[in-house]
Amino acid sequence: SALAQFEPVARELNLTQEQAQKLVDVYPKVLAGVQQQQAESWQKQTEDWAAAVKADKDIGGDKLASNLGAAQRAIDTFGTKELKEYLDGTCARSLVNAAP
Known part of the structure; x- marks a missing residue:
């Protein structure tokens, strides 16, 4: 799990419990931002291809x-x-639907 991977790093960095908890608390927000950025990038890429x-x-x-x-x-x-199924999953068919 993510916690099992994080714990040894937190110990190595000599983080206090409070410091480690702050990182654990902020991680979901950071991850959500990264995922949003990836989704936006993929959307732009498919629009550029089309x-x-x-x-x-x-x-x-x-x-x-x-x-x-x-x-x-x-x-x-x-x-x-x-x-x-692959073409549907990669948005390739959206170009067909966008044809004039």
Whole structure:
């Protein structure tokens, strides 16, 4: 557990019980902030990828809807259940839904 890992470090640093407790108390807040930052970063990354695909001269623009349709048909025909679940889990399908 996290506490089992923290305790030897706190002892090595010669923290008082009060100091150690302050760190334990603040940890969930720090962790929540890190998780929020990661989620925001991932959201921005997927939005950037979608924008790049839409702007691509070979597959985007007026060609986007037909290319996404072809990709969807290929996934429906050849994709395994696991691939489809993976694509759903990584937000890859959101680009299909965002097509004009």
